[in-house]
Amino acid sequence: MRIQKKQLPVRPFDRVVKTTCPSCGAGCGLKVFVKDGRAVEIYGDEENQLNKGSLCPRGLMALSHLYQEKRLLAPLMRERLSDPFREATWGEALDHVAQKLQKSFQASPESLYIRLSPYAGFGNIALGTVWGKHWGTPHIDSDLNPESSVVSTVMRRMLGIEVNGCAMSARHEWSASQAMLLVGVDPATTDPVAFGAILDAKDRGTRILVLDSRNTTTMRKAHLSLKCRAGTEQAVLLAMANVLFGENLVCEDFLKQWVVGMEDFQSLCREYSPEMAENLSGIRRENIVEAARDLGKKFPSMVIGHSRSGGQETGAGLIFAMIALTAITGTIGCPGGGVNLLNNFPPIEIKSESSKEIRNSENRLVGAKNGSAAWRAIAEGRPCPIRGIIWDTDPLTFCPEGRKVAEALRKMELIVYLGHYPNAAYHQAHVVFPLTTFLESEGLVFSGTGRNIQWANRTIPARGRTRPAEDFWGGLMARLNFSSPYPFIREKGEVSIREMTRYFLQRSPLLAGITPELLDPEKSPAGGIQWPASADEIDFPNHRAAVRGREGLFRPGSQIPGTGKRFPTPTGKIDLSPAKISAQPGFHNLIKIPPSGNGFKTNQLILLTGEIVDSLPAAGFWAIPQQFQISLFAQIHPKKARELGVQNGDRILLENKRGKMEAPVWVTDQVEENIVFCPSGADPFDPKFPSATPRGLFEFVPEDDGCGRKIMGSTLVKVRKAS
């Protein structure tokens, strides 16, 4: 018999529910097979044009998360951290939080800090933001808060739109690209399904160039690997621009018509000759020139970065250089061109009906998710004191200065934790609300490794007393009388998620035509809709088409809705003048790291961290079976391993004055001799991989460590073999 690749189980099942995986920006369609009210199997949805049936381990382990033994299934509360938790109903726990807030925080609402992560759903971000504005705190930390992002600022100055995904090519257009330059991203490890599109393009003949400070899995698949020293990516990109100008490979028609500030940019590039970049970055001059020629001679070429690249110390300069490189090659607005920032966010506007004036808003804690301003405020009380926290999923895996913050958290008057697992944040909380996973509740999904907006369906009834985060915020709004302007909040605080989504979508001009029904993979074609999709253009000519929505922004002859311009900057052109951006944090801070071994004591290494794919640490715990042993490790160079006397599998201890952690060694040449890499997302209470998070060893803000190095996203640690 002929056998076929069918995304179907052999186990018996009653029905199939189509939904969408919100775990990363790839936006994979899922088929969940249900029997007797239990999800028994999970497969990729072949009809979703974003994944075409593929699914990475993260999505595959969703069932493990659902039925994990340690999952929180009932609300818990206690008065003091020393007391044991007692079970409560949602009503009791919400009453308790509302009373406590009114009693202790009414006088200074700004001392409450709210941290909202997308892993608890769009409703969590939207309603948390709205509630925070009614309550009167400026300290709302969420990915949908454009004021907190360096990337949005640079985008607005250069391209006129502050949405970080605006210059992105749709995923199905990536194969139209002739050359791809990936800067500081490792999609093979972080979004494998999106990396499939890059490999497909490679199979069709696209040149793949990878610029990174680590020899990543992505780099191994590249035609040309540009391995630089950490923090020198910006200099390499500017040197490439220098080569493009020098060899006259720029797109002159595009420059004449659509670019201003050219002379300033050219004079900036003159400082960065390939020789200078070679000295700085360690990449050979010929390779920089070859990469530049690839970008200049092949059309269209695209640059792929990350929307969180702005959080690095060289963030503003890096984003600036990426946009400038695509502007001078004239590929912005071409299918298969442009600046593609992975995991970007759609232009959804979360407006509250609150007329409350927020005090202390000049002390707003800015910074993206991993930013350190909020942590410093918690630990040191400056620039403003924080006395209470509401947060969700796994906040402490992002926490720098582990020891200091842990001490400060014990003194908080109220910590409310919304989440799935008893992780480190749970152990610091006074009130705990158990959340549903994405298989148990519905909601909007942003697929930021394209420009898609999708919908996740509820596949099975919620376990135990878990509820979506929307019910927490709705309940709190009803109890504090904030809910009257919002028709989607019922009397007792229950929230209709579809109505809420419709409410927020209609108030965002670039998304106004989208409704949950158009996105629902059960009722409409899977794959969602690509933004922008304003109300007047949502009527697609072919409603059953695989790709629905606009193909791209900035297309020749097109206009950004509501502005009448192709590039809605004041001049109507792309602004390449560096003077406008150079005030942004870190524009000039090129990191000058000495070559390997030089200046470092033998046991001192640079610690780098990042997310890896083989679990869903964002939900709190690792779900991967222990036998695979690939989740938590410390990568070190073979030469360093010999010096330390360790082999694969031995445990090493990383330590500095901020904390310490232990991990098994993976000896590999992926890292340089002076670097140790640990994936983030570890938790000390994890049943399978208990470990302190590597971020606990980091500092709040980059400070000079006495060696003339300023590094964010990295820190210095002492390394020795664990006894």
Place this chain on the structure above:
Amino acid sequence: MKLIYTGSQFPKSSEIAGIGEEEVVMLVDVDRCIRCGTCQLACALEYGEEGKPGAVRNLHVSEEEGKMQIFNLPGACRQCRTPCMYYDLHNFWIRCPDEKVSAKAKEPSCDLCLKRREAGSWPACATRCPMKTIYIGTMADLRIILRDKQFRDYGELFVRGPQDFPAD
């Protein structure tokens, strides 16, 4: 690099020497492997309970705690019914130096997901691979895929079967 696996556990493997058109083989396009581990998880999920992964049948994961692999491939030895621990980290295919029987001998060996094949589907690892690395089929089917890859950047081709293992 492209690997073609043949094995005595595969159906219709009577004539190994020249792979017959009708023989079921496994093709692995190593150029696309990103060692995400989905094939291993797929195997574990297929033979575990719902939401609780079971033991891996077809894949050799490292025996010692903390050892890392270069590739995560469905690289099990399919020469006998006793999968053993002779797995070389740096050469990911199996060597069988003296046919020692290990503690794992009682575990069932890979049968290319017989249940799934009876239902007309590919085995779990090949179905679930997100990078389209693993193909299963008769040699006639796989020739089409190989020819398709030949138009592009065609890597080296290796055939791995019992004939590759040194006879004592």
